[in-house]
Amino acid sequence: MEDQFRCMRCGFEYKMESEKEAARDRVCPKCQSNSVRKLSAK
Amino acid sequence: MTDVGRHPRIELMTLSEVEKVSGYIGNFRAQVRQKARYVFAKDCTSCDKCAEVCPVVLPDEYQQGFSSRKAVYKPYPQAVPSSYLIDMEHCLGNNPVACTKCVDACEKDCIDLNMEDKLISLDVGTIIVATGMEIYDPTPLDEYGYTSLENVVTSMEFERLICGSGPTGGHLVRPSDRRSPKRIGFIQCVGSRSENRGNPYCSNVCCMNTVKDTLLIKEHYPDAEIFVFYTDLRAFGKGFEDMLKRSKLAGVHYIRGFPGEVKQDSATGNLRVRVENTSSARIEDYDLDMLVLAVGLIPNPDLKKLASLLNLSQTSDGFVMESHPKLKPVDAPTPGIFFAGCIESPKDVKDSVTQAGAAAARASILLSAGSITSQAIKAVPDLTKCNSCGICARVCPYGAISIDLKAKNGVQVVAAACAGCGTCASECRFAAIIMEHFTDAQIKAQIRAALEEKPEEKVVAFLCNWCSYAGGDLAGVSRLRYPATTRFIRVMCSGRVSEDFVLTAFEQGAPVVLVSGCHINDCHYIDANRWTVRRMDKLWDKLEKFGIRPERLQLEWISSAEGGRFAEVMRVLEDLRSRVTPAEIEHTRRVLSENRAARETAMVPIEEQLAR
Numbered sequence: 001m002e003d004q005f006r007c008m009r010c011g012f013e014y015k016m017e018s019e020k021e022a023a024r025d026r027v028c029p030k031c032q033s034n035s036v037r038k039l040s041a042k
Numbered sequence: 043m044t045d046v047g048r049h050p051r052i053e054l055m056t057l058s059e060v061e062k063v064s065g066y067i068g069n070f071r072a073q074v075r076q077k078a079r080y081v082f083a084k085d086c087t088s089c090d091k092c093a094e095v096c097p098v099v100l101p102d103e104y105q106q107g108f109s110s111r112k113a114v115y116k117p118y119p120q121a122v123p124s125s126y127l128i129d130m131e132h133c134l135g136n137n138p139v140a141c142t143k144c145v146d147a148c149e150k151d152c153i154d155l156n157m158e159d160k161l162i163s164l165d166v167g168t169i170i171v172a173t174g175m176e177i178y179d180p181t182p183l184d185e186y187g188y189t190s191l192e193n194v195v196t197s198m199e200f201e202r203l204i205c206g207s208g209p210t211g212g213h214l215v216r217p218s219d220r221r222s223p224k225r226i227g228f229i230q231c232v233g234s235r236s237e238n239r240g241n242p243y244c245s246n247v248c249c250m251n252t253v254k255d256t257l258l259i260k261e262h263y264p265d266a267e268i269f270v271f272y273t274d275l276r277a278f279g280k281g282f283e284d285m286l287k288r289s290k291l292a293g294v295h296y297i298r299g300f301p302g303e304v305k306q307d308s309a310t311g312n313l314r315v316r317v318e319n320t321s322s323a324r325i326e327d328y329d330l331d332m333l334v335l336a337v338g339l340i341p342n343p344d345l346k347k348l349a350s351l352l353n354l355s356q357t358s359d360g361f362v363m364e365s366h367p368k369l370k371p372v373d374a375p376t377p378g379i380f381f382a383g384c385i386e387s388p389k390d391v392k393d394s395v396t397q398a399g400a401a402a403a404r405a406s407i408l409l410s411a412g413s414i415t416s417q418a419i420k421a422v423p424d425l426t427k428c429n430s431c432g433i434c435a436r437v438c439p440y441g442a443i444s445i446d447l448k449a450k451n452g453v454q455v456v457a458a459a460c461a462g463c464g465t466c467a468s469e470c471r472f473a474a475i476i477m478e479h480f481t482d483a484q485i486k487a488q489i490r491a492a493l494e495e496k497p498e499e500k501v502v503a504f505l506c507n508w509c510s511y512a513g514g515d516l517a518g519v520s521r522l523r524y525p526a527t528t529r530f531i532r533v534m535c536s537g538r539v540s541e542d543f544v545l546t547a548f549e550q551g552a553p554v555v556l557v558s559g560c561h562i563n564d565c566h567y568i569d570a571n572r573w574t575v576r577r578m579d580k581l582w583d584k585l586e587k588f589g590i591r592p593e594r595l596q597l598e599w600i601s602s603a604e605g606g607r608f609a610e611v612m613r614v615l616e617d618l619r620s621r622v623t624p625a626e627i628e629h630t631r632r633v634l635s636e637n638r639a640a641r642e643t644a645m646v647p648i649e650e651q652l653a654r
């Protein structure tokens with residue numbers, strides 16, 4: 001299952017598998033920030 | 043193993059599984075299921091008469107399937123206790139009884155087909171976990187033909203083929219025709235050091251295992267031609283470089299490059315390996331009789347279950363995480379639990395033995411002292427405020443909080459088990475948990491002090507003690523330059539940063555707030571920072587609901603070694619701060635101030651907390 005995330009630093013949105021996301025740091029693929037917010041739960 | 047079995051003060055419980063662990067350092071209680079072996083180990087003389095008559099034939103797991111065993115068997119010749127056992131999953135003798143040949147053949151009457159599992163409760167002071175590892179299954183790597191080509195074997199299978207106590211008595215033969223191979227290839231890093239296929243980490247032992255195997259082959263079969271395909275050979279450690287040199291001097295060919303294709307001649311069973319030799323920059327073909335895949339090591343598949351029983355933390359590669367990589371390399375984050383061997387990372391026998399010695403010493407220090415000195419930062423429940431909701435018990439990474447949800451008589455914190463991360467206090471909506479030395483009142487007082495003058499020019503950063511704050515220290519001693527507008531508030535763990543602290547900072551006029559802690563899987567408090575992530579998600583939602591730009595709240599994981607990253611994050615925060623308008627700050631203050639009454643309905647007033 002994929003979740004949607006948004007970077008709270010650069011605004012970049014992307015999707016990632018829930019399992020992968022839970023296993024390590026959330027990192028924005030664009031700016032490498034960890035301020036990444038999960039959107040799909042909304 | 044035999045020495046351990048004979049030791050008067052060691053009770054060896056084989057065929058046993060830990061099912062439940064409760065308690066804390068010095069007072070653990072473990073429930074162990076000792077599985078029925080259907081043979082009285084003390085009476086069995088290993089005469090083998092039961093196995094001779096057993097009609098069930100199965101692949102022998104110890105010999106990697108190269109020979110067979112019976113349903114009644116001894117796992118391997120040196121097994122302790124030196125007794126047979128029955129594989130009841132395959133035995134024909136039970137439920138309903140269809141065969142009792144082994145029972146009839148046993149002269150000592152030591153087989154009991156009705157034997158049952160035993161549940162044993164053990165009270166122990168410390169626990170050492172040494173559950174080992176498994177090897178990587180190369181089936182997904184199709185290009186090597188492991189499942190389709192008979193003469194392609196793993197390094198573990200090769201170990202049995204060349205071992206004196208193996209199925210061939212140490213005579214190296216290839217599986218397809220039992221002929222001695224003359225040209226043998228080894229492929230390194232199978233399932234290791236690959237981001238996409240296999241595992242990203244180096245398995246540590248494969249290079250030297252291959253070098254050892256090449257020397258063994260050359261010793262017994264000097265005419266054999268050996269080819270090792272590799273990208274890097276890692277021969278660190280005492281005597282290893284010499285071993286590698288000896289292997290090269292013995293005529294072993296080391297070829298830098300990974301094979302992309304393995305084909306078999308169906309008539310002879312011989313293999314043709316195509317490889318790009320990166321030293322000569324040419325595509326080369328090698329004709330081989332046998333190919334060995336030097337497979338990597340992976341964590342034991344049962345480790346996840348064990349980690350949840352013992353509150354162990356696992357790194358992203360699945361091995362357990364130590365309390366501190368340099369200062370406490372054999373300690374688990376949960377006090378009183380230690381580990382040794384490949385449960386922590388792939389390692390060879392020497393390193394495993396060293397680690398086992400260290401773990402035993404660490405455990406004996408605790409046991410001989412009889413008491414421990416614990417640090418003072420602890421969670422203390424305030425039962426007058428507690429409504430027994432149980433959230434604190436759920437979030438505690440150490441299982442230090444217990445609650446009787448039916449009795450609703452408040453929580454109990456085991457001080458010896460509490461490590462002081464503060465996650466429980468942050469999650470409690472009723473201020474019913476006081477974190478000694480990091481109370482809500484103390485932290486809020488720091489927020490207020492930091493934002494007392496010109497708050498619009500300040501960034502409030504909550505830093506965890508172990509990683510981010512240490513990262514800041516490193517940035518300082520490295521003389522890295524970053525804006526001086528940030529005000530740091532140290533907490534033991536990012537899990538301690540409650541929703542209320544962040545909202546208080548915004549209400550006091552902070553344009554930007556940062557929460558920073560250890561990287562996921564590196565948390566000093568097992569997995570407390572995972573609760574930080576959940577809280578941040580909620581906070582971003584809440585800020586948006588209040589009409590506050592959620593981007594003003596930032597989260598960064600900074601380790602103690604990332605001084606450069608710390609400085610970079612501070613520069614980014616300053617940039618963010620400069621873009622927050624005074625109108626935005628004023629709006630935030632007003633909204634949060636209006637909402638504060640609702641937020642604090644259940645909270646204890648700050649003055650009362652200070653008095654407490």
